[in-house]
Amino acid sequence: MGHPLAGEATRRFRRGTGVRRRQNVGEELAHPWLHEEYAALRRWVEQQQPLLGICLGAQTLAHALGSSVGRIAPAVVGFFDTVLTPEGERDPVLGVLPRQFRSYNQNAYAFEVPGDGVLLAQGPVAQAYRVGRAAWGVQFHPEVRREQALSWWSEDELPRPRAELAEELDAELDTWQEHGRRLCRAFLAAARQA
Numbered sequence: 199m200g201h202p203l204a205g206e207a208t209r210r211f212r213r214g215t216g217v218r219r220r221q222n223v224g225e226e227l228a229h230p231w232l233h234e235e236y237a238a239l240r241r242w243v244e245q246q247q248p249l250l251g252i253c254l255g256a257q258t259l260a261h262a263l264g265s266s267v268g269r270i271a272p273a274v275v276g277f278f279d280t281v282l283t284p285e286g287e288r289d290p291v292l293g294v295l296p297r298q299f300r301s302y303n304q305n306a307y308a309f310e311v312p313g314d315g316v317l318l319a320q321g322p323v324a325q326a327y328r329v330g331r332a333a334w335g336v337q338f339h340p341e342v343r344r345e346q347a348l349s350w351w352s353e354d355e356l357p358r359p360r361a362e363l364a365e366e367l368d369a370e371l372d373t374w375q376e377h378g379r380r381l382c383r384a385f386l387a388a389a390r391q392a
Contacts, residue, residue, distance in 0.1 A: 222254070222307055223261035236262035242333065248389030249333040250291075250382075253305060256327075256335030260309035263329060270323060273306040273357045277370045278321045280338065286318035291334055292326050294384040295377055301325060301338035302374050304350050308337065332392040334385065340378030344371055 221229045239262040242249050251259040257267045280301040286292045301321055308323035318334075319326035326336045339347075344367050348360060356363070 223258055223267045232258075239263075243329055246330060246332045246392055248385070248392045250385045251333075251335040252341060253337060253339055254307075256337055257307055257309045259329070259333065259335045260312050260315075260327070263312035263315070265310045265312045265315075267307055267309045269306060270308045274303040274322050275305075275351070275357055276303065276363060276366050277301065277374065278303055280319050280321035280325050282319050283317050285316045285328075286326065289316075289318050289328060290388045291328070291381060291384045292318040292336075294380045295319075299377060300370055300374065301377075302342050302347070302371070303338050304342075304347065305337055309335065332389070336381075340374075340381045342371075342374070342378070344368075347371075 221232070223232070226232045235258060239249070239251075239259050241247075243259075243263065249259070251257075261267045277300040280299055282289075282292060282295060282297050286295075287297060301319075303322070305323065309327075311317045311324055311327040312329050315327040315329040315335075317324060317327055319336075321338070323337060325338055326334065328334050344364075347367055348364060351357075353360065
């Protein structure tokens with residue numbers, strides 16, 4: 199018998215590629231392999247496999263678990279005030295962050311927290327949730343580097359001047375990257391205990 203998570207979607211996740219930026223949930227006709235990814239995510243949650251979905255990954259996880267994901271206007275691009283909920287303060291992953299912080303977002307879509315999930319952080323949109331003991335979704339980007347942030351949107355798509363975004367990144371990115379490292383280390387520690 200094969201691995202319980204076998205399939206093309208799982209191979210993509212194991213290779214670290216997961217879903218790609220230019221598609222979104224709800225585009226299954228153009229990207230039929232999304233159905234496999236949704237099924238793999240549901241199995242991972244059911245089997246309590248550690249999972250951290252970032253941005254589109256969090257949206258895809260929420261959608262796989264039956265929640266709404268939709269376009270937001272205007273898109274949120276830059277640093278935004280974010281607050282941990284009481285559950286977030288107690289969470290083994292999000293709880294390593296300050297109660298209030300500025301998180302980096304580049305989002306044109308947002309998720310609703312899954313029905314059996316717990317909201318962990320709120321900002322201009324829901325920022326983080328946990329489902330079960332081992333699956334987290336974050337709307338913000340703890341992994342972001344300056345070059346990435348400046349290249350993710352074409353000039354005509356970016357909802358603010360690129361020079362303004364660059365200034366904001368220069369002022370706030372170092373602090374945010376330290377928060378991102380702490381969050382990722384906390385996730386890895388939680389994953390080892392799962």
